[in-house]
Amino acid sequence: MDRVTDEIVTYYQTRYEEAGRLDRRPQGRLERIRTLELLRELLPAAPARVLDVGGGPGAYARELITDGHHVRLVDIVPDHVEQARAGVPPIDAVVGDARELPEPDASHDATLLLGPLYHLHERADRVRAIEEAIRVTRPGGAIAVAAISRFAGPIDFVSTARFDERMLAESRRLITDGVNDPSIGFTHAYFHRVAELRDECRAAGLADVVVHGVEGPAWPAAEAARSGPDADAVFDAALAVARVYSSEPELVAVSAHLLAIGVRSGRDDRA
Numbered sequence: 642m643d644r645v646t647d648e649i650v651t652y653y654q655t656r657y658e659e660a661g662r663l664d665r666r667p668q669g670r671l672e673r674i675r676t677l678e679l680l681r682e683l684l685p686a687a688p689a690r691v692l693d694v695g696g697g698p699g700a701y702a703r704e705l706i707t708d709g710h711h712v713r714l715v716d717i718v719p720d721h722v723e724q725a726r727a728g729v730p731p732i733d734a735v736v737g738d739a740r741e742l743p744e745p746d747a748s749h750d751a752t753l754l755l756g757p758l759y760h761l762h763e764r765a766d767r768v769r770a771i772e773e774a775i776r777v778t779r780p781g782g783a784i785a786v787a788a789i790s791r792f793a794g795p796i797d798f799v800s801t802a803r804f805d806e807r808m809l810a811e812s813r814r815l816i817t818d819g820v821n822d823p824s825i826g827f828t829h830a831y832f833h834r835v836a837e838l839r840d841e842c843r844a845a846g847l848a849d850v851v852v853h854g855v856e857g858p859a860w861p862a863a864e865a866a867r868s869g870p871d872a873d874a875v876f877d878a879a880l881a882v883a884r885v886y887s888s889e890p891e892l893v894a895v896s897a898h899l900l901a902i903g904v905r906s907g908r909d910d911r912a
């Protein structure tokens with residue numbers, strides 16, 4: 642394992658509790674609701690064979706199993722794999738790297754890549770991870786690829802009253818460079834522009850790519866209102882506009898997370 646990947650594993654094993662992330666804050670709750678809605682629109686009728694790459698402790702995998710799908714989870718962090726196996730319902734989970742998936746060609750009806758892409762600094766590694774997702778998906782099968790928007794950090798710091806001179810400088814730097822500075826927060830990460838995510842998906846060979854903004858343009862309002870009397874009303878309204886503007890090109894980049902959806906081209910000979 643290379644040094645950067647080793648540090649990402651150490652971060653999740655010792656410094657950050659990924660389980661529960663999607664329930665802690667309005668941004669996470671919007672992310673979970675909208676991601677699940679988009680996945681349910683994308684997936685074929687249950688039971689489908691779904692590979693969840695970078696699935697973490699299994700928040701989405703458990704929902705999809707409950708929907709009747711057969712889900713296999715691959716993650717590079719051993720603690721996440723243990724948590725995925727141990728929860729209810731238990732998940733068929735293995736340790737593995739998105740760049741070299743331990744799965745046969747065309748062995749799944751759909752593949753999710755919701756996490757690894759924003760932990761890979763090098764474009765070649767990100768394209769390789771998408772190529773792997775395509776390889777293990779049957780022709781005609783769906784693929785979903787998540788990224789963190791280039792502008793998510795500064796917007797988050799504004800909405801949670803943590804914006805200072807250092808974040809102002811970081812906001813300027815992010816215009817030209819999407820590599821995260823782990824000393825400010827998170828771990829080694831890469832933050833995408835929308836066009837860049839689309840380009841990486843196409844370079845890997847993904848067809849019919851559409852990029853969605855997951856939390857929608859009003860997620861910062863939901864964060865800013867979270868402790869006030871209007872918290873629920875603002876959250877509900879933010880969710881409503883997230884649905885309306887999901888793939889509106891002029892607003893997508895304002896979301897904290899981007900979700901590129903596409904298909905593996907070619908004919909499914911099993912039909």
Ligand SMILES: C[S@@+](CC[C@H](N)C(=O)[O-])C[C@H]1O[C@@H](n2cnc3c(N)ncnc32)[C@H](O)[C@@H]1O
Nearest residue numbers: 695696697716717718737738739755756757760
């Ligand atoms: C923020 S979590 C996202 C978890 C879940 N998919 C979700 O969307 O809530 C990112 C996940 O990607 C995993 N990950 C990072 N780099 C990876 C790689 N190269 N291969 C496989 N998993 C990786 C991490 O261990 C972590 O579980």
